[in-house]
Amino acid sequence: MLARDAALGLALVFSVCISCSMAQGGTGKLRVATRIVPPMVIEKNGVLGGFSIELWNGIGQRLHRETEYIITSDVGELLDAVQSGRADLGISAISITSEREDRFDFSQPILNSGLQILVRGTAANVEPNPLSELMQLFFSRTLLVWLGIALLLILIPAHLIFLVERHHHNGIIPTTRYFPGIFHAMFWAAGTLATQADQMPRHWIARIVAVLWMFTGVVFVAFYTAQLTASLTVQQIRGPINSPEDLVGKSVGTTRGSTATFYLNEAKAQVHEFEKVDELYKALLDQEIDAVVFDSPALLYYATHDGRGLARTVGRVFHREDYGIVFPTGSPLRKHVNEALLALRESDAYQRIYDEWFGKH
Structure with missing residues (x-):
């Protein structure tokens, strides 16, 4: 009897140890959902690379687990794969939001990011539109202010x-x-004020006023011309879209299911969603949309690589958000992934990966 109880006890302990081992690492492959978003995830000759992939490979090594990547078309499909159980977790450019936190668990942030704007051309080569620029000039704040000043000045003489x-x-x-x-x-x-007097007043007081007014007119026109020239020069350099405030009413593209979609709807932009990031960039270059709003790291990478000389980022990074690794709610993997992620940060391995893809700061 004692021998049988001892055997049962050993079996129970062994079973618990096996369960613990499986929870901490296991022996099977981890199914990791991802999507192609350079520089987070890059596919070249059938091989995946990029910041997120290298970071996960480092985490996977610390977990002693092999990885099977499942490539999805957009963030919506990626999240569905994790929620349905087709994938154990997901990593790419996945923003941590309150809405997603209700449906999933997230790791600690793997990268601080935010949204940014991408437009066609470069700072020295912005496509001109004479009619549009003329209309913007007529209704510009600079012109209205100077016309108001001119009207007030005219009333006096x-x-x-x-x-x-x-x-x-x-x-x-x-x-x-x-x-x-x-x-x-x-x-x-x-x-x-505009040209010169076609008639001179007859009264001597009026003639003094006329001379002073002609001198004032010369100074006014000189200042106005300088101000208008400066405004037009800045407009030529900057272009019509330079900040989130300029997106109102503009045709703006982003990827389907991204956090940028909600922001653009709130900003009253004309939103066009694309399934793949490459389709998004192509639509911009083909002039199907006025601008792209997407994750800053992806836009910066495109502007300095494939889109160099064709597109540029403008304005500041806005709508700040963090990227994270996404898990099904209650996944035991989350704790161990966070531990591995912290270990990578403490060993400077994370910093080496970051510097490789984003440069040293």
Whole structure:
């Protein structure tokens, strides 16, 4: 009896040890869902690479588990693969959001990121659109401000000329009444400001006013021309989209199911979703969309590699978010992956991988 109890006890201990071993690492392959998003995940000649892949390979080695990668088309399919059990976890450019946290478990952040804007051309080569630029000039804040200042300036000499010239028998104001006399005076003041006086007042006080007004006009036009030239130069360099505030009403592309979709809808942009990142970049270059809003690391990598000289990022990184490794809710792998991730950070292995793909800062 004692021997049988001892045997049962040993079997139970052995079973527990096996369970613990399986929970910590196991012997089977881990099915890892991912998607191609350079530089996070890159596929070349059938071999996967990139920041996320190298990071996971380091984690997998510490877990003593082999990896079977499952490539998905977009983040929605990746999350579905994890939720349905087709994959044990997912890694790529997966933003940690409150909505996703309700459905999944996430590792500690693997990368700090955010959204950014990509547009066609370079800082020295922005495609011009003369009609659009002309309309923007007519309704620009600079033009409206200077027109307002000119109107206020015109009112002063116009009233002085009206008050003095209306009683002169040979003056330039043909009537003594305020209306329409003031309009004649304003027309003279505006014409003098824009070009030169076609008539000179007859009264000596009015002539002094006219000379001072012509000098003021020269200075005003010089300042206005300089300001307008500077504004147009900046506009040519920067282009029409330079910040998130410029996305309102614009045709903007992003990938299907990304966090950028929700942001763009809130920003009242015309959102176009694409299944693959390559399709997104192609649509921008083919002028199907005005801009791309997507994860900053991916856009920066494209602008300095395949899209160099064809596209550029503009503005700051906004809508800050972190990337993480996604697990089904309650997955025992999460704890061990976090431990391996911390070990990679402490050993500087994480920093070496980061520097390889994003450079030293």
